[in-house]
Amino acid sequence: MPSVVANQPKPLEMKYRQGLLRKLFGAKAYKAAPYMFISPFFILFFIFGLFPMLFSIYLSFHAWDPVDGLGAMEWIGWENYTFALTDEWFHTSIYNTFWIAFASGIPQHVLAIPLAYFIHSSLTKMRNSVVGVYFVPYITSSVAIALVFTSLFSRDFGVINLVLTSIGNFSIGEFQPLAWLFPTENVDWQRPEYTKPMISFVVFWRYVGWNTVLYLAAMQTIPKDLYEAATIDGARRLQQFWYITLPMLKPMMFLAVTLTIIGNLQLFEEPFIITGGTGGLEQAGKTAAMHMYITAFTESDFGTASAISWILFMVIAGLTWINTKLLGSKD
Amino acid sequence: MAQVTFKNLQKRYGQTEVVKSFDLEIKDGEFVVLLGPSGCGKSTTLRMLAGLEEISGGEIYIGDTLVNDLHPIERNIAMVFQSYALYPHMTVRENIAFSLKIGRVDKALIEERVKYASDMLELTPLLDRKPKALSGGQRQRVAMGRAMVRTPEVFLFDEPLSNLDAKLRGQMRAEIKALHQKLGTTTIYVTHDQVEAMTLADRIVILNGGIIEQIGTPKQIFEKPNNRFVASFIGSPEMNQLSAELTSSQQIALGNQSISTKAQFSCSETHCNFGIRPSDLHLQESSVDAPTVHSLEALLNSQELLGSTYHLHCTIGDDRFVAEVATSEHLNTKEGETLRLYFDEDRMHLFDHQDKVILAQA
Numbered sequence: 001m002p003s004v005v006a007n008q009p010k011p012l013e014m015k016y017r018q019g020l021l022r023k024l025f026g027a028k029a030y031k032a033a034p035y036m037f038i039s040p041f042f043i044l045f046f047i048f049g050l051f052p053m054l055f056s057i058y059l060s061f062h063a064w065d066p067v068d069g070l071g072a073m074e075w076i077g078w079e080n081y082t083f084a085l086t087d088e089w090f091h092t093s094i095y096n097t098f099w100i101a102f103a104s105g106i107p108q109h110v111l112a113i114p115l116a117y118f119i120h121s122s123l124t125k126m127r128n129s130v131v132g133v134y135f136v137p138y139i140t141s142s143v144a145i146a147l148v149f150t151s152l153f154s155r156d157f158g159v160i161n162l163v164l165t166s167i168g169n170f171s172i173g174e175f176q177p178l179a180w181l182f183p184t185e186n187v188d189w190q191r192p193e194y195t196k197p198m199i200s201f202v203v204f205w206r207y208v209g210w211n212t213v214l215y216l217a218a219m220q221t222i223p224k225d226l227y228e229a230a231t232i233d234g235a236r237r238l239q240q241f242w243y244i245t246l247p248m249l250k251p252m253m254f255l256a257v258t259l260t261i262i263g264n265l266q267l268f269e270e271p272f273i274i275t276g277g278t279g280g281l282e283q284a285g286k287t288a289a290m291h292m293y294i295t296a297f298t299e300s301d302f303g304t305a306s307a308i309s310w311i312l313f314m315v316i317a318g319l320t321w322i323n324t325k326l327l328g329s330k331d
Numbered sequence: 332m333a334q335v336t337f338k339n340l341q342k343r344y345g346q347t348e349v350v351k352s353f354d355l356e357i358k359d360g361e362f363v364v365l366l367g368p369s370g371c372g373k374s375t376t377l378r379m380l381a382g383l384e385e386i387s388g389g390e391i392y393i394g395d396t397l398v399n400d401l402h403p404i405e406r407n408i409a410m411v412f413q414s415y416a417l418y419p420h421m422t423v424r425e426n427i428a429f430s431l432k433i434g435r436v437d438k439a440l441i442e443e444r445v446k447y448a449s450d451m452l453e454l455t456p457l458l459d460r461k462p463k464a465l466s467g468g469q470r471q472r473v474a475m476g477r478a479m480v481r482t483p484e485v486f487l488f489d490e491p492l493s494n495l496d497a498k499l500r501g502q503m504r505a506e507i508k509a510l511h512q513k514l515g516t517t518t519i520y521v522t523h524d525q526v527e528a529m530t531l532a533d534r535i536v537i538l539n540g541g542i543i544e545q546i547g548t549p550k551q552i553f554e555k556p557n558n559r560f561v562a563s564f565i566g567s568p569e570m571n572q573l574s575a576e577l578t579s580s581q582q583i584a585l586g587n588q589s590i591s592t593k594a595q596f597s598c599s600e601t602h603c604n605f606g607i608r609p610s611d612l613h614l615q616e617s618s619v620d621a622p623t624v625h626s627l628e629a630l631l632n633s634q635e636l637l638g639s640t641y642h643l644h645c646t647i648g649d650d651r652f653v654a655e656v657a658t659s660e661h662l663n664t665k666e667g668e669t670l671r672l673y674f675d676e677d678r679m680h681l682f683d684h685q686d687k688v689i690l691a692q693a
């Protein structure tokens with residue numbers, strides 16, 4: 001061995017810190033610690049998540065008024081389901097739900113994608129503030145939203161009527177050129193034919209920002225050189241959007257549409273507040289979730305309400321499955 | 332096909348000058364390689380030609396057309412990117428056909444062109460796959476196919492092989508060369524790999540810090556570097572640089588040794604740098620086949636066997652250098668002993684205090 005070794009430094013004595021948990025609980029408890037830490041979730045989930053879910057299956061085959069106590073449950077088989085499915089009000093509520101789901105859902109995506117593309121490709125410094133503005137409705141309390149919209153749509157004092165009628169009453173001498181398209185008198189937005197469009201508009205307005213953020217995030221992951229390659233291949237901006245951006249957004253479209261389907265079919269807050277919890281005149285704004293709520297808590301028919309919730313679940317599952325077939329791909 | 336002319340081309344990002352006065356004329360059908368260290372402005376120059384980057388000053392002509400303000404598609408160029416930039420949601424066929432589809436070319440003609448390109452690049456069995464299901468080399472070929480179908484006037488390559496492993500890189504290099512010979516399209520190829528540059532180029536443009544250091548054929552660049560940067564950038568192992576004194580026009584002093592040259596050198600200052608490539612140093616006078624042979628005595632510090640050659644690490648005075656000698660030539664010199672190294676006078680280089688080459692005056 002060469003003599004250099006003599007000059008080598010001695011190995012150091014290292015004093016590594018002991019893990020805090022091990023020090024506190026000892027080795028054995030240390031192993032159990034992870035389970036302890038994760039247990040609050042499971043305890044809460046079992047009590048407030050899993051149990052009510054399973055109980056509602058059980059409930060959906062019984063007639064039960066909770067006021068009479070647990071002993072009053074009576075097995076009635078599929079009767080709750082057949083009743084719900086033949087109930088005209090349930091039909092109306094399902095029709096309303098789909099009406100609003102489509103009328104608010106489709107524009108949400110049709111607008112959010114180009115909007116996100118515009119923000120992505122044209123804005124630089126302003127980007128975050130613009131995204132922020134679009135996102136605000138999503139985090140605003142629905143009560144505040146309802147308040148604002150009911151005053152906007154108020155018959156006698158609302159801004160909407162003011163704007164519409166002033167356009168409608170615009171006149172050159174005796175002639176009113178726009179009266180055929182715009183109202184000349186205040187519109188009563190409470191009337192049933194306006195309920196669904198109004199709710200749809202609020203839902204659309206509320207979630208368009210959320211979808212824009214989702215699509216924007218997805219667009220930011222598309223490599224820039226794909227656009228450069230497409231530019232060199234001769235594609236102009238619209239063609240790039242069509243041939244590059246849209247196909248590359250497919251995975252995000254699948255997620256966003258799934259979220260919209262689930263959210264819109266369970267729509268409750270907005271119609272509940274806008275119609276003051278009644279469902280509106282002629283039930284025009286009553287969604288399936290509202291119908292379920294009213295059946296349970298106003299009519300105290302928990303069996304039927306449970307059956308409705310499971311029917312709704314099946315509908316959502318079915319639509320999500322169709323969406324998977326359309327937009328979800330394995331590669 | 333067309334020639335490409337750069338006239339005083341410049342690129343600035345705010346205050347930073349990335350490309351400074353780039354002048355170059357590329358002949359029709361020529362294969363030109365832009366070579367230089369990372370960040371020297373190669374990609375920027377190429378991207379300005381492609382129309383992906385705005386031009387801050389100067390002019391670019393393709394053929395006789397000034398293209399400064401033309402959209403990329405109007406410049407009739409095709410580009411292969413380092414990342415390949417294949418469209419991941421399209422099949423190989425769709426990737427190759429994309430530019431033709433955008434250009435609304437007749438369906439039958441598209442098919443014919445795709446077939447032509449895929450036959451030439453051996454992609455036919457892969458046409459219905461997505462890029463994800465291809466190997467690196469296959470992706471590279473798809474990118475080339477995509478550039479080829481359009482029959483552009485100029486091909487641009489931006490470090491197309493740097494994502495491949497060494498073996499595949501060699502293979503693809505040969506394929507690019509073959510493709511160029513078949514198609515004869517003017518090609519500009521960016522790389523920082525000198526082997527690619529040496530093997531592919533008709534002419535090499537050496538860039539450094541946004542400035543052209545030298546333009547020449549691979550042979551010229553290797554044998555007659557203009558300055559110390561080019562000399563040390565090209566060649567592996569790097570050219571040796573020893574500090575020297577030009578004591579008279581035919582006398583070079585290296586430490587306490589001196590060489591009397593046949594050629595004459597003149598320089599305003601006596602201090603200069605003496606450069607010689609490791610492979611130009613020999614252990615036996617007989618292995619130097621040249622009219623004027625010089626020799627230097629050096630101290631051997633260590634030696635490495637690399638198979639067919641030895642690397643001898645030596646010193647003269649304080650300067651370290653390397654000699655690369657054939658194993659057959661190798662003598663039994665031990666570390667710590669002195670040896671004599673022979674070289675051809677035509678193979679040595681002298682650089683002045685500004686690192687510019689001092690040319691021999693016959």
Ligand SMILES: Nc1ncnc2c1ncn2[C@@H]1O[C@H](COP(=O)(O)OP(=O)(O)OP(=O)(O)O)[C@@H](O)[C@H]1O
Nearest residue numbers: 344347349367368369370371372373374375376523
């Ligand atoms: N947007 C920008 N703003 C400021 N400087 C930039 C910008 N883009 C590039 N640069 C600078 O321009 C210089 C040249 O960049 P370029 O991409 O042309 O280098 P390169 O020679 O291709 O290098 P590499 O071999 O690493 O690809 C670099 O120093 C880089 O930092």
Ligand SMILES: [Mg+2]
Nearest residue numbers: 373374375490
């Ligand atoms: Mg580059």
